[in-house]
Amino acid sequence: xxxxxxxxxxxxxxxxxxxxxxxxxxxxxxxxxxxxxxxxxxxxxxxxxxxxxxxxxxxxxxxxxxxxxxxxxxxxxxxxxxxxxxxxxxxxxxxxxxxxxxxxxxxxxxxxxxxxxxxxxxxxxxxxxxxxxxxxxxxxxxxxxxxxxxxxxxxxxxxxxxxxxxxxxxxxxxxxxxxxxxxxxxxxxxxxxxxxxxxxx
Numbered sequence: 001x002x003x004x005x006x007x008x009x010x011x012x013x014x015x016x017x018x019x020x021x022x023x024x025x026x027x028x029x030x031x032x033x034x035x036x037x038x039x040x041x042x043x044x045x046x047x048x049x050x051x052x053x054x055x056x057x058x059x060x061x062x063x064x065x066x067x068x069x070x071x072x073x074x075x076x077x078x079x080x081x082x083x084x085x086x087x088x089x090x091x092x093x094x095x096x097x098x099x100x101x102x103x104x105x106x107x108x109x110x111x112x113x114x115x116x117x118x119x120x121x122x123x124x125x126x127x128x129x130x131x132x133x134x135x136x137x138x139x140x141x142x143x144x145x146x147x148x149x150x151x152x153x154x155x156x157x158x159x160x161x162x163x164x165x166x167x168x169x170x171x172x173x174x175x176x177x178x179x180x181x182x183x184x185x186x187x188x189x190x191x192x193x194x195x196x197x198x199x200x201x
Contacts (some may be wrong), residue, residue, distance in 0.1 A: 019057055022047050026068040031105060035065065035112035043133075066181050073131035082142035088149065091142060092196065096189040103174050104185065114175060132167060134183055139163050149200065160161045162199040169195055 013021065025046050029038045040061055049085040052146045059106035079102070080095040103110050139162060144154035153159045170192050177188050 018049070018053075022049070022054060022057060022064075023068050023071045026064055027072055027106075030065065030068055032108065034108050034112065037117075040064070061119065062123055065112070066086075066127045069109070069124065070127045070131070072106070072109070073127070073134070077131075077134055077138060080138070082138065082145075084145070088142050088146040089197070093108070093189065094194055094195050097185075099170075100174070100185050100189055103178070108179050111175065111178060114171060129133035132164070135165050135167055136160065143200070153200070159200065166192075166196045166199065183195075 021195070025043050026038075029043060029046075036192060039060075040054060041051055043064070044054045047054070054064070058067060070182040074098065079098050110198065113124060113128070117128045140154045140160065144151045173188060173192060177183060183191070
């Protein structure tokens with residue numbers, strides 16, 4: 001009886017809801033274990049679906065991983081979204097705190113994503129470039145409405161290049177921080193904040 005009720009509950013999920021459920025399970029597993037140790041069968045079992053259904057949504061494990069990363073990148077953008085009226089300097093500290101907390105909690109997934117990008121994985125690289133462009137646009141938009149910087153900062157090529165370079169710098173710092181662990185999160189946050197402000201002012 002309980003099993004039949006469970007089957008009916010699973011069938012009630014829409015396509016979008018099912019996809020979101022699978023991605024949520026994937027985000028947890030990829031944060032807890034290295035990429036190679038996460039099995040598709042494990043994802044299907046936790047979600048209560050067949051392996052075939054999971055492959056219907058995501059043809060390969062790499063496609064599934066890329067979709068998880070894309071979902072998490074979007075979530076991170078929302079978590080670090082600019083707050084109207086709050087100076088960029090203040091938002092930078094809060095945004096980096098949020099970002100570094102996420103990186104620390106999802107260390108395995110963060111490392112796996114950047115290893116795949118560095119290895120030239122096309123699926124992951126497409127996700128990476130979309131996420132990078134969105135982060136860049138979000139930072140430039142925040143600078144444009146801050147009286148300390150102003151609209152000229154959003155369109156200036158040198159500022160765009162500086163922000164893009166800073167994003168690469170922050171990624172490299174995070175990967176090293178996860179590997180070495182010599183600095184506290186606050187020290188890494190302050191280092192990254194000073195780096196961005198240093199190239200802007």
